[in-house]
Amino acid sequence: MSQKLITGRLSVHRDGFGFVTPETAVAGLDRDIFLPPDSAAKAMHGDRVAVRIVRLNPRDGRAEGDIVKVLERVHESVTGRFRLRRNKYYVEPWDVRLHGWIEIPAALVLPKKGKPVDRVGAAAIEVQTPEDLEGMIVTAELLEFPSRDAEGVGRITEILGHPDDFGVDVEIMIRKHRIPHRFPPQVLEEARAVREEIPESEAARREDFRGLDIVTIDGETARDFDDAVWVDRLPNGNFLLQVHIADVAYFVRPGSAIDREAIVRGTSVYFPDRAVPMLPLELSTGACSLKPKVDRLVMSALMEIDHRGDVVAQRFTRGVIRSAERMTYTAVHAILQGDPALRDRYAALVPRFELMKELAGILNRKRTRRGSIDFDLPEPLIEFDEFGEMTGISRAPRNIAHRLIEEFMLAANEAVAGHVAAAGYPIPYRVHEPPDAKKVAEFEDIAAQFGASLGVKPVAARFRETVRRRDGRKSGRDIIVTDANLPITSRHYQKLLARIEGKPEERILSYLMLRSLKQARYAAENLGHFALASGCYCHFTSPIRRYPDLVVHRVLGALLDGQSAPYTLPGVEAISEQASKSERAAAEAERELVEWKKVKFMTGRVGDEFTGLIISTQPFGFFVELDDLFVEGLVPIASLAGDQYGFVENTRRIVGRRTRREFKVGDRVTVRLDRVNGLERKLEFSLAGSSFATPGKSRRPRSS
Template identity: 35%
Template sequence: MNIKEKILLFMKDEAYKPLTINELMQALEIEQSMKKEILKILNELENEGKIIFTRTERYGIPEKMNLVIGTLEGHQKGYAFLRPDDKEINDIFISPVDMNGAMHGDKVIVRPMKISEEVKSPEGKVIRIIERANTFVIGTFQKSKHFGFVVPDDKRIATDIFVPQEYINNAKSNSKVTVKITEWPEKRKNPEGRIVEVIGDIEDTKTHIEAVLLAKKVRQFFPEDVIKEAIKVSAEGIHEQEYKRRKDLRELPIITIDGEDAKDLDDAVYAEKINDNEYKLSVHIADVTHYVKEDRKLDKEALKRATSIYISDRVIPMLPKELSNGVCSLNPNEDKLTLSVDMTITADGKVTDYTIFESIIRNHYRMTYTDVSNILEFPDENQELLDKYKEILPMLKVMEELSLLLRRKREVRGAIDFEFPETKIITDEKGKAIDVTKYERRVSNKIIEEFMLVCNETVAEHYYWLNMPFVYRIHEDPEDEKMYEFSKFIHNLGYTLKGNNDVHPRELQQLLLKIKGTKEETLINNMMLRSLRKAIYSPESSTHFGLAAQYYCHFTSPIRRYPDLQIHRIIKGQINGKFSEAALNKLAERTVAVAEQSSKMERIADEIERDTDKIKIAEFMSDKIGEEYEGVISGVTSFGIFVELENTVEGLVHISNMVDDYYVYDNEKKELFGQGSRKVFKIGDAVRVKLVSVSIAKAEIDFVLI
């Protein structure tokens, strides 16, 4: 135990009372000569929010002093909620007058106020700001005669930022800018700042995409030393030793199946039918760890990113293109290093035998989802494709057969399969959105999906029973309260759940089957998804609720996901017997850090993809003002109804534009009804709408009912 841990443990003792630094050193029998070092440690603990330095110059533990540490979740009206670090403590409401200069995202110490019967939720007051979250803010600049101000894009930052004349730096009104805060807010005084970057004009879509990426601190460009390392390792080629020590599968007709535009091909497959009751499935994944060595520049940069980010007009990769599209990608007719899993699978979908090994393969055919689906779904209409791929036609049919067996097995155990219509945004060569359509999930997509799922489960279970440090993909059971609310909600629509709170995923799966094709399908799908927890990465194995799987991990995409890369490193180390006891202890620490960073960056990537999609959809609709559409009500709120068009574009009919009656919102039924006409608007109703306005800046689309 180091001295920092010793000090913290001593302070957490029940009998501890706040002490001065000298009293603390005396109690711990620390020499006065170490006072400078102890002061540094105490400052570190204070900055981390683990201890607090009082006005009487004493050190204590916040919890013992009726103080709570957490992060502020702001609101545009000026108040905030403290999200405590200790998840056992409920959120605390902070009124605007009790913010004490704190802003959204800041890590703070809050003193809870006395709770009376009149107060519905605990309230508190910010007494100290531990860490500022918003040194730089993205927003829209507005210029006055002698000063300017920035309206933050993030509405949770409730105040505009004042910019003195000398710090405007040639920014023009209606420019999207980055402002650096130089003075933090005080009572009746806005924060001040200076413009450090003009991103672009708010009329330009690219400006808003760039603003999203900057706000999320996305690493868009690779440092020069990382690029140099990528070029160097890419030029090395495959050493003769690798051909000798790996299993050579180059003669096997292994194929890849991906989207037409995909350049980072990290999974290849092969299948055959052994007999009437058994299949062989081989999954081959790019051996990225051969090129990306632990703690080298490439690896450190990859961990910072943790995932590739896919937006409509480009990919922001986890690895430089020399690796992601080049030496690591399983491009056709090239020798590639892989990590393979051979599985024997029975006709009821059970994996009865498997091996995990290092290999070298050749991709015989670079197939696309469209071509494989056309071959299997419409063979009579695609003779040219049948002729072109005649060598592997029998294998494609075996793959389809096997994927259906695997899917059936998952359905029987209760895996939840959401059938959301995914949005596909098509852009021209300049990146402008020219079409928005539904993304088709056809037979080939389902084949690859099932093969990757069974492979991930097999690998996860194997390493669970080896009791090795590992990175699992887990999806915890839903919270009882959320399931209760969901059960209550669907009851109003005529559906019930067995078990209510303690629900098995099979119950949810059966509900999805019942509502398929009904008007309320989208609503229930969305509400169910919101009632479930988010899947995360974890060093501890746990069930995956959504998949109804006992063991699960992400093994199959090391080019674009860091957890997969980390898992490959563990597998190769175990296969080659490289782990000493000390190495395993170090690895256990690393898996904790990798799981945490990967979960965090995945959430950010999801937010970016969602936000940029909304901007591009608004861009696509911006020249269609006045056009009329058939749509379906996809959401009902107190402020209006959301309408989804056939192509998945969604817009709002604001209640202020529903002028034919006075409409009242029924929260239980999620309906709006007219008090005079008794007209009801509910989820799933077909409506006709006219597009009246589009804001690319706000990513908002507004309709009126016809």
């Protein structure tokens, strides 16, 4: 094989093998490079490595490699359980992708300061001897990195507490996903120097909106109010939409300590019971937050919109507002539903809310006409009591009040993007590229079992039995796309969503459609936004919690002042890459913590029965999502009684050999919770009652 080295990031599977994603395209290589466990153990998950190809299949571009050198280490420390084994001390990494325990020499077990980390709800932790730490969650600084032949060595720097202590789960996620969570002293010093009072000289040079009954509309627990809105009807019958966004750029200057930290953080991270803000609280919930009844500086987008939803005129300006009310989604929804008490309390604002509802409907219908996709998948809401204990899981509300703010923010983002793009100034666009043909083919293969299709031309593809699946363990069925030129549009997705609305398969097919799409990201090149069916889009409306929005504000400000572009194209490319990376880490941390909390909540319900939907079938069993709880778990194929069951690859069904009873995606079943694996955050179920599907032939797909 060629001795040319390929560089990329190592992704390690919990079972030890790994993959390296090349940083640049490699001729003849169609996918990530597979690394067997012996090779993957030479580095840690996330490291940047140099790999030599040792085996390449020219037919499909699959390659196997070996790590030659570690180019960049991403882990300076490891968080995990403290363990005492055979008179030695170790840290067992919480992240299962970090293989091998870290040995802690006896002299380095107790932190020098002897204090636990400062966290919400933390109680004093009495630690006198290393043995007192057994089972606790700690952080160890790495002194020697683990390798294939040797354990890593470290020293304890933090004692977080027991895994079930309040707040420890958040601390683990922060460290696992390497989320910056402590502001450096210089940042805090700058933040303390910020004054909330607006100088009259600054207000005088801005457009004054303080006489308007502008409002913010947010969730009940929100403290950082980015946006405020106002709608009026013009004499010509059109609407005037004003979207006022906190002028963070006024307070955060390029190159300042706060700015440098914000670049690194990229985004605020929202956990169920706390947030890790991008900006210090003096700004995020103080000077920048659009609190009611106080003067605040804003960047404003003013749009005249006709009855088709077209923006017929627009302008942008620096402004000063005084929010009339801090409204909640719940209250505005109730007002629009006719709640007499709230309509009386906010009588002066009711006509404004009615106009907002009317305009939001017009904007939504316009987006629908152009092909914008709205999956409206349920999101879990973790519920707590006054002591911080989790009490339940429910569906997060998404009512008309949420939708009208969404529509107004989308309109403002699109208007700003088009304005800046026309000037040719570089900004981080929010882009969403069309799906890969292979992902579409995989979705169509499953959708056909429900008689559904995106309606695009047949994907030129073939199926092949693979020797190794992506997980490196099982043989299986792979789709090879032979013609990647697929005329897929957002309308194909939109129309299928409309066809399956209200049907039993709606939930699973909507989820699978979403999975077939690429992730949205930031980019210096305007590539359009597939899901929104928008040719030009950016993020402008949340500069308190997203760094790309702050950049867009600065660029818009330069345009307003007649100045040259404040950022170069390479500079915006670097910002976009960092922001996308931060966003992915935040989303993964938020998702994983919610899953962990859901599993912990289910610990006390072992033996209970639930109804749910089969959302995935695998050779080892099928996964069920429970109704109303948004919790999923595995029903192992070995637990299915009364027959010998096997997995049929080409139909993705689990079928009994004698009875022909089958289980497939979309089936409803009743299950019993048998086991909770808290360490791996997994639930295991078995079938309860008469949950077996009716024996007989498979359902014939319906035409659509």
